[in-house]
Each structure stands twice: as C-alpha cells, then as structure tokens.
Amino acid sequence: MxxxxxxxxxxxxxxxxxxxxxKSGGRWLVVPIIALTVAYLTPFxxxxxxxxxxxxxxxxxxxxxxxxSLAPIVDNVVQAWTLANLGEAAINSLxxxxxxxxxxVAFAAAAAYGMTRLKLIGANGWFMLIFTxxxxxxxxxxxxxLFGYQRLGLVNSWLGMLLIYVAICIPFxxxxxxxxxxxxxxxxxxxxxxxxxxxxxxxxxxxxPNATGPLIALFLLQFTFIWNDLLFSSILANxxxxxxxxxxxxxxxxxxxxxxxxxxxxxxLISSIPTVLMFIVLRRYFMAGLQLxxx
Numbered sequence: 366m367x368x369x370x371x372x373x374x375x376x377x378x379x380x381x382x383x384x385x386x387x388k389s390g391g392r393w394l395v396v397p398i399i400a401l402t403v404a405y406l407t408p409f410x411x412x413x414x415x416x417x418x419x420x421x422x423x424x425x426x427x428x429x430x431x432x433x434s435l436a437p438i439v440d441n442v443v444q445a446w447t448l449a450n451l452g453e454a455a456i457n458s459l460x461x462x463x464x465x466x467x468x469x470v471a472f473a474a475a476a477a478y479g480m481t482r483l484k485l486i487g488a489n490g491w492f493m494l495i496f497t498x499x500x501x502x503x504x505x506x507x508x509x510x511l512f513g514y515q516r517l518g519l520v521n522s523w524l525g526m527l528l529i530y531v532a533i534c535i536p537f538x539x540x541x542x543x544x545x546x547x548x549x550x551x552x553x554x555x556x557x558x559x560x561x562x563x564x565x566x567x568x569x570x571x572x573x574p575n576a577t578g579p580l581i582a583l584f585l586l587q588f589t590f591i592w593n594d595l596l597f598s599s600i601l602a603n604x605x606x607x608x609x610x611x612x613x614x615x616x617x618x619x620x621x622x623x624x625x626x627x628x629x630x631x632x633x634l635i636s637s638i639p640t641v642l643m644f645i646v647l648r649r650y651f652m653a654g655l656q657l658x659x660x
Contacts, residue, residue, distance in 0.1 A: 412630060416441055420625030438631070445617070445632035448624060450605065454613035457656070458592050461609060461638065465527055466587035469534035470542075470580060476535075477542035478568050482554055492543060499536045514601060521604035529601065530591050538583040545579045546572060581650035588649055589640050610636050 386428040405605035407429075412550070415423065419440070445451060476495070508530065511520070519525030554567045562570070573580070598609040614636060617629045644651065 415627050416631045418627050423627045441628050441631040444628045449613040454610040455546035458610040462588045462591040465530035465591050466584050468531045470538050470584050473535050473627050477546050481546040496536045527601045534587045545576050549575050
C-alpha cells in the first residue's frame, strides 16, 4: 500500500527523525568545544591566581594552585608600581598613544579627503607612495632612523617618539578612510559648496560626521598599537623620563631583576587596563567602524 505523503503522522515522524539526527550530531561538538574553552581560559586562570601569590608562595607551590590568601595582591601592585615606575611610564604611553593616534587619524582623514573629493592629480600615485611604507617590516627602518635621530638630537625625546608613531600610523587609516570617503555620495559636498561652504567646512561638517564609526575604530586600533609597542620605544626612548610602559615592564625582567613572576604578571595586568577600558567605552563605535562604512 502506498504511503500518502500528506499524512500528518508520516510528516511528524520525518521531523522527529531529523531532530534526533541533529541532536546526535550536536553531541559530538560538545567535547571539542569544552576542550577549546578550557585551553582558552587556562592562561586567564593562571594570571588571576598568580597575582594573589607572594614570590615565596609562587616558588613553592604549583603554578595553577589556588593562592592561600588574597592579601598579597596589594604588595604585588605596590612593587610593580614602584620598581618599574609605572606611573610615569603610563603617562608617557598615554600621551604617545592618545596624541599620536589622534594626529595620525586626522592626517589620514585629510589625505583621504583630498584623494577622494578634490580630484587631485596623481591621487592614486600619492596613495601608493604613502601605503608602500607598510609593505616592509619596521625593523628595516631602525638603523637609519636611529642614526637620523642621533644627528637631530631626538633620541630619548618625547617629540621624537611622537613623530615616529604618527608617521607609521598614517598608512592604514588612509587605506580605510579612502574607501570609506569614496562610499559617501558626492551630492553631500556639492550641495554644501553651492551654499558657499569652504572645503574645510565641507570636510568638517559633511564628511567627518558621516565617517564617525571608522574614525573612532581607527583611533582605537592605532592607540592600542602605540600603547603595546616595544620595538621603537626600546630603541629610541629607553631613558627613564621618556620610556613607554612596555619598556618599563621589560625592566622587571632579565638577568639582574629581583622581582618574581607574580610581580611581573601584576604589572602586566595593570598595563592592560587602559586599552581594555578604551574598548569597553568605545565598543559601539568600534563595531560600527569594522563595517568600514558610514555611521
């Protein structure tokens, strides 16, 4: 006897069979998901149990053992703050990252506006010239840059560090903003020009508000890059007065260092706070900027 496909019982049986097949297949995914989660969370667990241990406790107990008390974190923070002079180093890094990232994004935005809205002669050539600097590893620039800085007296100077950070942070924002500005209709600035607006007014009042997401996302990315930089800061600014927070962290390690891993990891955790806060505060704009479109 032929089965009627429209029979409700037959349809329900097919649905139930499909459900069981999906449920059975899902069980096989549980084990690798749990394994990956444990592997991902283990470093964080190690981080948080270590900052609550004394140097002696860290040396005598297992690295993943729970601490005996929460009190040692206060002493670890004090040691990390004083031995590495984290306060002054954090201020230096904040000025490098904040001002450097802001200037780099501003210059990139101005260049992108000129290339996309002003019909400059050889705009593509200028873009390729600027962006070519990112095709080579930064290590190639260190020797000539160091010799040039020595002649100009910019080694171990705040201005020297700001200049190099601004320079190396312009190409990527230029690439993103060039694409973003190209997506904004030209009718916006043409209407403003008809009303008598200057190019500066068009740039500030028409283009920038339509690219808020990418601009803030780029600032956050460049801020994080400068904050975490060790290459340029360790070569060009290793003096105590101008060194960055990453160089300060580096001073806690080495042959002549007397601090334990608990203090080093505590200092590392402290140094990560500003960038984490930046991502939390600007997360809405960052997610919008990832789309590389207008807000």
